Amino acid sequence: MEIGQLREALVAALAAAVAAGELTAVEPLPTIDFERPRNRDHGDYASNIALVLAKRVGRSPRDVAEVIAARLRGTPGVEAVDIAGPGFLNLTLAASAQGELARTIVAAGTQYGYSKTLAGVRINVEFISANPTGPLHLGHTRWAAVGDAMARVLAAAGAEVAREFYINDRGVQLDRFGASLEAVATGKAVPEDGYHGSYIVDLAARIVAEHPGILELSQADRMVAFREAGYVLQLAQQRQVLETFHTHFDVWYSERTLHSSGAVERGMQRLREHGHVFELEGAVWLRTTDFDDDKDRVLIKSDGELTYFASDIAYYVDKRDRGFDICIYLLGADHHGYVNRLRAVAACAGDDPNYAIDVVIGQLVKMMKGGEEVRLSKRAGNMITLEDLVNEVGVDAARYSLIRYPATSPLVLDLDLLVQRTNENPVYYVQYAHARISSVLRNASELGIDWVAGSGPAGQIAMDGFDAALLDHEREKALLGTLGEFPRIVASAAELREPHRVARYLEELATAYHKFYDSCRVLPRGDESLEPVSFARLWLCAATRQVIANGLDLLGVSAPERM
RNA sequence: GCGCCCGUAGCUCAAUGGAUAGAGCAUCCGGUUUCUACCCGGACGGUUGGGGGUUCGAGUCCCUCCGGGCGCACCA
Structure with a gap:
């Protein structure tokens, strides 16, 4: 039983209630939340549907909830439908329905969590774009990790993604x-x-x-x-x-090329066609104030020289001409003044700035060492480079610790702690769960247990490999519930351009697994006989390992079999 | 002066308008006769910077004040 099917059942219950005259129809249907509640006492899944509809249908939330609940009860796989609090609908699943998810995940393999929500959309993700005048510093390193992970997450949502690096080789x-x-x-x-x-x-x-x-x-x-x-x-x-650093760019775009290829003229022409270009005092301007910029911008100076802004425009138009539907820019906080003018460029070129362009402003990274802030300066030689960070903590820890925070929040990394490899850097916690599961599966194999076929060591009776209903321990259900969240997490990470959600989710998943492992013995001990529950749990282990591996892959972090 | 971002536990940070604001670290107390203890359980810890508003409901949206960061070019 997957969350999508449950949501459909909920919508169907509402439609049935309306058809039967129990509720007045509401058009258009407002956004309805359907998710796993934070508090496990509130069932496996919860919806605010009654709260959202109450006012519009002129009934009390609990009334509305009762009408929908009555129609939801009896849905196959749904064990209970409760109404709680101001009118939340809480669903509890039958263990068998929930447990089937383990098989679904193993069958989907590396594709579990992938979706088609952005299918057919071509997205350009531009990040780093450092001057070729020195090594990459810590700020660039953050964009490398976040930009690459964002590209992976967007691709997992079905988009066709290109990673692009703009080379400022002119000026x-x-x-x-x-x-x-x-x-x-x-x-x-x-x-x-x-x-x-x-x-x-x-x-x-x-x-x-x-x-x-x-x-x-x-x-x-x-x-x-x-x-x-x-x-x-x-x-x-x-x-x-x-x-x-496991960050591969599909396109290295030279600013010189932009000028030599005639792209600047083409970009300028595009804007003229849309009527936002004008001349004043010998200079050529773009009227960006038509679209929320605080002042108009010069394209060609009165001395005939092109401004840098002209390059920006040409570059944007060129990306669109190359077929990209959406252009994402990752920029540092010191560039936030560019957001409005970039959006204005898109608008001036005839695009919808709320769709075609997405500027992510990331806050800068600070680094502490020995209790003091390490100052970063590209001009001065005294800076921390990408290589320095990797040499100290490794690619996995560096990437993970940079990705797990929203790019929009300032980040302080304590180099001493990262070097110590404590839980302060949760990449080890997540990777350890993967290694731990790998070990269990190895041990099962060595015991001659074929959990896929459901057959055991010589002398054991072959069983029907997987009885989902056996996964009814509190921590098994919690783990299954968390596994079921993965597709939604990936889709929302893509939609919101927030790859850190995947990392946070993996930590939650690793916790759920460690708790399960702590309470639920998977393999038989020495003289114990092999019981069906071991097969069921092995499926659950395999499913969990698959999701951790898929998630880490989206972050560009390795999933070790042994640690 | 104008504009943007940020302010959440002692520290580093989560939380897509939902229910009792959560993790890790730190501090204290526990847990493994056999699958990886890089683990698990418990305690402590909060007026979400202050105040007002919007609504069934606000850390989240609006206004205002305070504090911190950043940006204002016919620079690149």
């Missing part, structure tokens, strides 16, 4: 980068507005070694040569590091 930052490299290589002081990290020294030395004669070039040529060589090396370094 003064890159020039300053080149100037810094050139200065170091020729023994000069790095310019005040340049890059001062020690990686600049290493990079400059490597460039000199790989490009004999570069120092003999004229000053101007040398600047360009260092800039270009540094760009190539630094970008390669970022890509390599991201691959080791």
